[in-house]
Amino acid sequence: MSSVREWPETERPRERLIKYGAEALSDAQLLAIVLRTGSNGKSVMDTAIELLQNFGGLRGLEEASIAELKKFKGLGTAKIAQIRASFELGKRALSQKANQQVFSSASTVYDCFFPKLEGLKKEVFITLLLDTKLKLIKEVKVSEGTLNQSLIHPREVFKEAVKESAYAVILVHNHPSGDPSPSEQDIEITKKLKKASEILEIPILDHVIIGRERYFSMKEKGIL
Template identity: 75%
Template sequence: MKLKEWPEAERPRERLIKEGAQSLSDAQLLAVVLRTGINGKTVVETAIELLNKFGGLKGIEDASVNELQHIAGLGIAKIAQIKASFELGRRVLSHAEKEKNFNSANAVYNYLYPKLSGLKKEVFITLLLDTKLKLIKEIKVSEGILTQTIIHPREIFKEAVKHSAYAVILAHNHPSGDPTPSEQDLDITKKLKKASEILEISLLDHVIIGNGRYFSMKEKNLI
């Protein structure tokens, strides 16, 4: 049976409008994004196939464009729709967290995890905060393997001085998923801590983002 032949109450798009997006399963929500099926399958069957192929929504989100293109019949337009829907979700989460106070490592994790999850490279970010620990600006300092040459105090604190930041929080991801700090991470943090004391800009924490967990230098009394 083609999707248009289903009872109207069972069609994902119509059900979403009538009952709300929260009433739909993962497959049904993905079907709304895809709009039409491929290779003679209904759009719901196509969505289920994708979920099974990649192990759920997270697997689809993490899949590269090249990996998605290997699915027969899945064209660039549908791939773009999928990628755009996940990015919209990440931006909504980040915007909501941005309004909160960054008074804990957990708050940092909740804000940055949607952005850093699944990345293949390390990305080093500085969060500039005001006296209420609200975000003034987010700075991407570097992308790639961290070294003390790249992560230099000058690069970290010049924007903090420019924007009159009261404090900064450092953060980066570990693509391996294990947030345990390396010796390089510890050395960089010590160097930046000394620089922050000289400039009288508080270095509140260095948070390493892993897969579903984080490591806080402050919580472990390493900063």
């Protein structure tokens, strides 16, 4: 396979990005820009394509451990660092975007938090503390692991909300299975927290469960 430098300029990933914008490039082309050079006699495009195929796409590549990445021939410390750094930058950019959002719908919650929660192997329960304009004051991780009522106690959920004088909160957690449908435990916990919120006068606007490429809103479904 010829070097990318020998390709017509209109076909080179970096030149295409500058001319047409990043959104016009395929996953493999974007990854090729991150990798910069090929390996084992292969062009950077071939390396990028092979990586995506090996790990099942971008999601699999992001979830791969450093040990798993090291097993890929031609992927040294520098390239692994470049890949991990690019994913982390994307997450941080979305996190900063969340600080500017108005959380008036479950879809907004999903758009801002699925990159952080979707695909995790453990359940993570977080509380979004909102001001009167429904903008984020603070994001609080309440628990990590299988949800149960002993972990998701009203005291832990609302402690920071009271401290920060939050106007309202939104509950968010993920389902590692990818299916966002609520369990009986999810519904019981939500109803218990709703009673506490009424006493504290800090309303729960929604409880959004994030799955793989979709979400479940307890408000939209009339549970909350």
